[in-house]
Amino acid sequence: MKVSFKTYYKAKTSFWNTITTEWSAIKSDKAVISTFILMTVVILIAYTYIYSNQIVKDVPVAVINQDASKMSRDYINMLDATEGLKTISNYTDVQAAKVAYYSKDIMGIVIIPKNFEKNIRSGKQTAITTFSDAANMIFYKKVLGDVTTINGYFSAGIVIKKQMALGKTIDEAQQNYTPIKAISTSLFNSSAGYANYLIPMLTALLVQLVLLMGIGILSGSRQEYISTHTNFPRLLHPGGTIPILLAKACLYTAIFMVVIPIQVGIVYTLFSIPVRSSLLTIYLFLVPYVFSTVFLGISISSFFKRREEAIVFLVLISVPSLMLSGLSFPVEGFSEFYKGLAKLVPSTPGINGFVRLTQMKASFFEVINEWNHLWILSLIYFVLASISLKRRAFKESKMLKAQH
Amino acid sequence: MKPSVQIAKREIAQLFSSKTTFIFAVILPFVSILFFNTLLSDGVARDLPIAIIDLDHSSISRNVISQLESSPELEVSYFPLNEQKGEELIRLGKVYGLITIPQDFEVNLKKGKQVNIINQYNSDLILAGGLEYKAFRKVIGTISAGINIEKQRKQGISTQQAIINFQPLTTNNHVLSNPFTNYSYYLNTGFLAMFFQLFVILTTTYCFGTDIKYNKGNKLLSIANGNLWSIIVGKVLPYTLWFMLVGVIMLMSMYVWQDFPFHGSKIGVLVGLLLLIIANQSFALLIIALTNSFREALTIASGFAAVSLSFSGITFPIFGMPKFMQWLSQIFPFTHFFELLLDQSQRGYPIFYSLKSIIILIVLCIVPLTLGWFKLKTLFIKGEFKHHI
Numbered sequence: 001m002k003v004s005f006k007t008y009y010k011a012k013t014s015f016w017n018t019i020t021t022e023w024s025a026i027k028s029d030k031a032v033i034s035t036f037i038l039m040t041v042v043i044l045i046a047y048t049y050i051y052s053n054q055i056v057k058d059v060p061v062a063v064i065n066q067d068a069s070k071m072s073r074d075y076i077n078m079l080d081a082t083e084g085l086k087t088i089s090n091y092t093d094v095q096a097a098k099v100a101y102y103s104k105d106i107m108g109i110v111i112i113p114k115n116f117e118k119n120i121r122s123g124k125q126t127a128i129t130t131f132s133d134a135a136n137m138i139f140y141k142k143v144l145g146d147v148t149t150i151n152g153y154f155s156a157g158i159v160i161k162k163q164m165a166l167g168k169t170i171d172e173a174q175q176n177y178t179p180i181k182a183i184s185t186s187l188f189n190s191s192a193g194y195a196n197y198l199i200p201m202l203t204a205l206l207v208q209l210v211l212l213m214g215i216g217i218l219s220g221s222r223q224e225y226i227s228t229h230t231n232f233p234r235l236l237h238p239g240g241t242i243p244i245l246l247a248k249a250c251l252y253t254a255i256f257m258v259v260i261p262i263q264v265g266i267v268y269t270l271f272s273i274p275v276r277s278s279l280l281t282i283y284l285f286l287v288p289y290v291f292s293t294v295f296l297g298i299s300i301s302s303f304f305k306r307r308e309e310a311i312v313f314l315v316l317i318s319v320p321s322l323m324l325s326g327l328s329f330p331v332e333g334f335s336e337f338y339k340g341l342a343k344l345v346p347s348t349p350g351i352n353g354f355v356r357l358t359q360m361k362a363s364f365f366e367v368i369n370e371w372n373h374l375w376i377l378s379l380i381y382f383v384l385a386s387i388s389l390k391r392r393a394f395k396e397s398k399m400l401k402a403q404h
Numbered sequence: 405m406k407p408s409v410q411i412a413k414r415e416i417a418q419l420f421s422s423k424t425t426f427i428f429a430v431i432l433p434f435v436s437i438l439f440f441n442t443l444l445s446d447g448v449a450r451d452l453p454i455a456i457i458d459l460d461h462s463s464i465s466r467n468v469i470s471q472l473e474s475s476p477e478l479e480v481s482y483f484p485l486n487e488q489k490g491e492e493l494i495r496l497g498k499v500y501g502l503i504t505i506p507q508d509f510e511v512n513l514k515k516g517k518q519v520n521i522i523n524q525y526n527s528d529l530i531l532a533g534g535l536e537y538k539a540f541r542k543v544i545g546t547i548s549a550g551i552n553i554e555k556q557r558k559q560g561i562s563t564q565q566a567i568i569n570f571q572p573l574t575t576n577n578h579v580l581s582n583p584f585t586n587y588s589y590y591l592n593t594g595f596l597a598m599f600f601q602l603f604v605i606l607t608t609t610y611c612f613g614t615d616i617k618y619n620k621g622n623k624l625l626s627i628a629n630g631n632l633w634s635i636i637v638g639k640v641l642p643y644t645l646w647f648m649l650v651g652v653i654m655l656m657s658m659y660v661w662q663d664f665p666f667h668g669s670k671i672g673v674l675v676g677l678l679l680l681i682i683a684n685q686s687f688a689l690l691i692i693a694l695t696n697s698f699r700e701a702l703t704i705a706s707g708f709a710a711v712s713l714s715f716s717g718i719t720f721p722i723f724g725m726p727k728f729m730q731w732l733s734q735i736f737p738f739t740h741f742f743e744l745l746l747d748q749s750q751r752g753y754p755i756f757y758s759l760k761s762i763i764i765l766i767v768l769c770i771v772p773l774t775l776g777w778f779k780l781k782t783l784f785i786k787g788e789f790k791h792h793i
Contacts, residue, residue, distance in 0.1 A: 031699050043707070049729060050714050056724045102757040125568040127576040134582035135750040137590045138721055141534070148575060152545075155573045175518040177570075179551040182544035183520050184537055186527035187494065194720050197530045217699070308613070308702050309424050312606050315706035316432065319595065319713070320439060329587065330500075330532040333449040335442070352497060359528045362495040369496075 011243040014232075018247035021231050025218055026255075031307070032214045039210045040259050041266070047202055048271045054193030058086035059142045061108040062097040065089055069117035075128075078150050079110065084142040101133070108132040108143035120158060188360050196273050196359070201327055203263055204354035207286075208293050208347040209318050211252055215297035216310020223305055226396050232389075241386040245295065253290040257283055264358075277357040281364045285353050288374035292346040295381035302388045325351040346381075349373040407628040411638025414627075415611060419642075422614070429607045429643065433650045436599040437657050444588040452536055455482035455490050455499045462510035468521070471547060472503065477539035494526055501525035501536040513551070531587075581750040582665065589664050589750065594718040596654050597745060601684050601738050602709040604647050608688035609705040611639055613698040621787035632781050636773075640685050644678075651677045659749065667752025672762070676744040679765035683737035684709070686772040693776035693783060696790040712738040737768045 026032050063079065065072050080087040088106060091097040100106045111129040119126040128151060132143040156177055163173035189196045222231060232244050260282060268275055304310045322328060324342035331339060342348045353370035356362040364371075419425050456472070458465050473480045482499060484490040490502040504522040512519045523540045527533040549570055556566035582589045615624060628634040655673065658664040688705055695701040713719070715733040722733050733739050744761040747753040783789075 031697075031703075034700075035703065038703070038707075043711075046711065047714060050725055051720050052726060053724050056721055059721075102753050120572050123568065123572070125572060125574060127574045129576045129578065131578045131580055133580045133751065134585050135580070135590070135746045136717075136721065137582075137585070137587065140579070140582075140585065144577060144579075145538075151573050151575050155571050158572045159570065175516065176555070177552060178548050179513060179516075179518060179555075180544055180548040181518055181520045182523065182541050182548075184523045184525060184540065186533070186537070187524050188526060188528040189530075194530070197528060198719070305424070308610075308699050311699065311702050312428060312610070312706060315710055316436075316599075316602070318710065319599070320443075323443060323595075327529055328531065329444065329591070330449045330452060330529070330535075332451055332453070333444065333446050333587075335445070338443055355528070356495060356497055360495050360497075360526070366492065366495045 015243040051195040067116035071117035219301035220307030292377040298385035408634035408638035451479040453481040460509035617698040668748030680741040690772035690776035693779035
């Protein structure tokens with residue numbers, strides 16, 4: 001009884017000592033503070049600003065009208081009225097348009113053939129020719145997508161008019177033309193806006209990036225000054241890593257409980273990105289995310305001999321972590337190896353959960369798999385972090401003893 | 405030239421004695437080349453899971469399901485009982501879309517009434533959601549057209565004429581540059597080149613930063629007899645050459661060892677690559693000159709290189725950005741190199757149209773170093789950064 005009380009008391013002291021030590025280390029380290037502010041606020045605002053127009057509008061395409069009839073001009077007007085395209089029809093031939101394409105004045109070419117109106121009126125099939133540049137997928141999709149849509153409407157318009165000329169009502173004609181109507185409803189991000197898509201992902205990714213950087217920088221300087229074991233004396237005792245690791249994780253969780261509302265409050269409000277969950281749910285989800293990331297950070301921080309190395313390394317893993325999360329490119333396109341690798345990175349469930357909570361209106365129980373996943377990662381990295389901290393503390397104390 | 409050779413020798417010796425520099429300059433560039441090339445090796449997303457609610461349970465509804473299933477983009481993985489369950493699947497992230505076939509689908513269709521099929525898709529995931537939407541429209545459009553044509557045939561119209569009657573206007577699409585619309589061609593070009601320049605700028609910042617952090621600025625200056633130019637040449641040139649080799653391997657990993665299309669000028673791309681390396685090294689020197697500590701220099705350099713991905717227009721086209729961001733995008737060497745690389749590889753433009761990119765890259769090689777020159781000189785005379793940490 002006495003022993004267990006003593007252990008508890010020591011652990012409690014160590015817990016609070018760690019919180020004070022770590023907090024004062026963060027406070028007094030200009031680098032950590034500036035990384036925190038730079039990454040969480042400045043980078044997020046800059047990125048959001050890049051994507052703030054949300055969708056690509058008015059992609060310029062050349063229209064070469066070889067027909068010069070009323071119907072062809074109607075067609076061009078319809079194309080121009082789409083949100084995605086802007087038609088430029090002052091190119092007389094393909095050669096002129098090609099030069100404009102080379103100078104990037106236009107992103108695609110649409111050719112209306114000769115006898116366009118005549119053929120349609122006499123019931124012959126006519127083809128619109130398009131050239132679209134798939135070196136940039138965004139332009140390619142806009143050009144092809146909008147031309148296909150307008151062609152569909154145009155065809156339907158002609159057929160339905162013909163049917164009506166035969167004495168059918170417009171409803172009948174429509175039913176006849178499309179017996180099955182495909183109705184598509186886009187959920188959550190109805191305008192397919194890029195900021196709405198990317199910024200929540202980035203917010204969640206930044207949690208991991210900032211934490212790993214901060215921990216890396218702090219631990220790097222402790223290695224440079226050989227002060228890991230003097231900062232956290234309980235490390236040398238059996239079981240001593242537990243309160244220390246928990247204290248660190250709790251401290252960083254507390255920090256992010258302040259940072260996240262600021263991010264969401266400023267950036268999301270400024271650029272009107274929706275938030276569809278309560279702060280409490282976000283907090284609840286955040287706990288294992290921060291815990292697993294902190295432990296991962298401590299596990300890998302032994303590799304950094306200098307504080308600077310942590311910065312470099314962690315910038316490098318940010319883009320791959322985003323890719324591995326499977327939200328930018330669907331995870332179905334990855335090999336088993338990368339699917340497995342993705343599961344080991346806290347940001348994979350972290351980003352997925354955060355995006356689904358804030359954007360897809362998921363309830364907490366709908367992200368419980370991610371939540372559990374994060375707790376499992378926390379447990380794994382907790383063990384690794386204890387081993388890594390312990391090894392470092394013993395190595396340092398040995399080194400100092402040898403010096404004396 | 406003697407002192408710069410001496411510095412270059414010292415630099416190479418340092419590269420092999422410092423584990424960190426070696427990892428950043430030699431090992432990680434190849435890891436990144438391997439990573440991106442293997443991650444997106446398929447390049448096309450297939451078999452995206454969807455859920456279907458079949459309220460009709462008729463032979464036609466089953467036919468619709470099997471046609472959706474046979475579309476390469478889609479895979480029907482769930483049959484939820486009602487809409488609540490289906491929407492839950494979307495929120496759970498298990499499916500990208502939910503398709504509902506309403507009751508009396510077959511009966512109404514046979515009566516000649518228009519019937520609806522409803523597709524709710526997750527447009528928060530732009531790429532996957534968009535693919536699902538397109539595949540759905542295509543499948544249903546084909547089925548619907550089939551019924552229309554069948555009806556006409558029953559009235560004695562030939563299949564060919566029925567098709568023309570249904571679709572008087574068709575499209576004849578020519579896909580330029582990337583004929584298979586392979587995402588790997590598109591994304592890998594960007595990611596690989598972006599990471600490549602990240603390593604260039606980081607290594608340069610690192611090799612200058614370590615010297616100045618540990619107060620070796622004076623020592624270097626004395627080897628170089630006070631000539632800043634020989635220090636820069638001696639320290640930078642070995643890496644310029646090394647990264648040229650890495651860059652060529654990176655390009656070969658796409659255009660030689662894989663089937664990425666290349667229709668342009670090889671020399672143009674190589675000149676661009678060399679200029680990209682030098683421009684990044686020039687920016688690294690400017691950053692070293694302007695910052696107060698090694699850590700600050702590295703943070704800014706890595707930040708600069710990392711955001712250049714978004715500014716290059718690969719994720720969102722430059723002309724769609726706010727005006728200020730459009731201007732800002734022009735100072736990143738990567739923006740111009742990426743443009744040049746796409747123009748000269750996939751697009752196969754005449755080299756004349758890439759001259760603009762090359763000229764801007766040359767300017768971006770000269771300007772940063774010129775701006776930072778005097779500050780850099782003062783820094784070397786002082787010997788170390790203002791702050792140690």
